[in-house]
Amino acid sequence: MSSMGIPKLNPIMISGAEVLPLVEGGKGIAISDGLSSGLWAAEGGVGTFSAVNAHIPGQENLSALDSYSSKIRIKRHAEMIERAILGGISQAKIAYETACGRGRIHMNVMWEMGSVEAVLHGILSKVKNLIHGVTCGAGMPFRLAEICAKYNIKYYPIVSSARAFNILWRRAYSRLSEWLGGVVYEDPWLAGGHNGLSNNEDENTPEPPEPRVRSLRSLMRSFGISDLVPIFVAGGVWRLSEWTDWIANPDLGAIAFQFGTRPLLTVESPIPLTWKKALFTLKRGDIVLNRFSPTGFPSSAARNTFLRQLQARSDRQVLYAKMLDEQYTEPFHVEGPNARGQKVFLAADDGVKVRRWIAEGYSVALVTPSHTLVFVTPDESARIDDDRIQCVGCLSACNFSGWSQEPQHSPAPDPRYFCIQKSLQMISTVGDVENALMFCGHQGYRFAEDPFYAGGRIPSVRELFAQICSGE
């Protein structure tokens, strides 16, 4: 045991080097960057920068959706790919230079981001000697192995269950097993950002991570994958003194610990100061799973004005019928922009609610793909229109704008969602913590309770890393 009471944290082999099994998880957009990941690696761990629309240094203004020159969405999408590639290359160079050869540098992308394969090829073809691995989740990254193998780089799928890894392995990875660097197990009930909760898992019934990681390890063993191939445990890891059973435990095989929320609060973390300060104000229960991301995945974020407004918008919702029948008796003229002048019928009870909302100023009815109307103010309606016009196709398919890389599979635009690109850019550049999505892990409330942060202390990456190594 070390002096602080945790078993000694031995280096393990990750992406071709012996490093401490401590990982800074990738965080988009522009939340884990070349500097934060490079500094983490310089301490002897694994730093992961996000290559999801990464910033081009000195040209951060180019991330704003209103900075795109073309008015045609497909051309804006092409511009986005170009900028994403340049941003990813820049951050990889910064990470490499900052790490000075220590630790390992990984790059993170989201499989369901727009034109992910083009972005991966564009970046990896230029930086394959500067980074050591690619982590990828939010979707089923079947082709990740093939792409990484082409550039001799290890790949790390992010999964939330053994079941997901089973499918990936059988369909794609078994043929390229030598490039599998490890598997990230991201706890779908605890991790910040998008979460991989499947349909048969209940968001209100969290399952403990250990049996799930054990079943992932036994599945990996059944495929002949060595115990030296690490599982990165992500989600809810705060201090290692709470994870002593996981350290050097031969039953679990090699384990690394991935941190997403704690590294938000360092001096060098690129998030704005307003966001850093907001982390100290979080209380237990303030971080919630929500279903508003236009990716269709659940996600974990702090409950703020932004989430409350989305919830209120969804609450101002009624079913409608196109024809008069026994239940839908009250005629209503939809004046909203996506169904102007259409006559529909509402249930009598709903008619009462609708008249109240209209009187309160929520006078625009927007049609959703679920045969419902949601009621918003004229300003909100105009913002929804503007955001859709500014869409750059940052996702492979977007429930908010209806954009899809494969137009034949375009989802119907749905006003209950929002433009996540705009929102994440807004929080990472302007730092508007009330009116944008503030991703956060469910243990974010611990900043306010942990004596390490007493008096609003913001540590350096070096101090945080040392604190984590100490077990606290």
Ligand SMILES: Cc1cc2nc3c(=O)[nH]c(=O)nc-3n(C[C@H](O)[C@H](O)[C@H](O)COP(=O)(O)O)c2cc1C
């Ligand atoms: C603000 C924020 C943004 C995140 N963005 C991403 C992302 O873009 N891609 C990803 O794979 N994981 C993302 N994550 C998840 C982290 O990489 C990490 O796995 C997770 O936060 C670990 O759990 P923790 O929050 O309990 O530390 C994000 C997490 C946070 C807090």
Ligand code: SF4
């Ligand atoms: S509308 Fe959807 S696809 Fe378009 S930029 Fe926003 S989040 Fe991305």
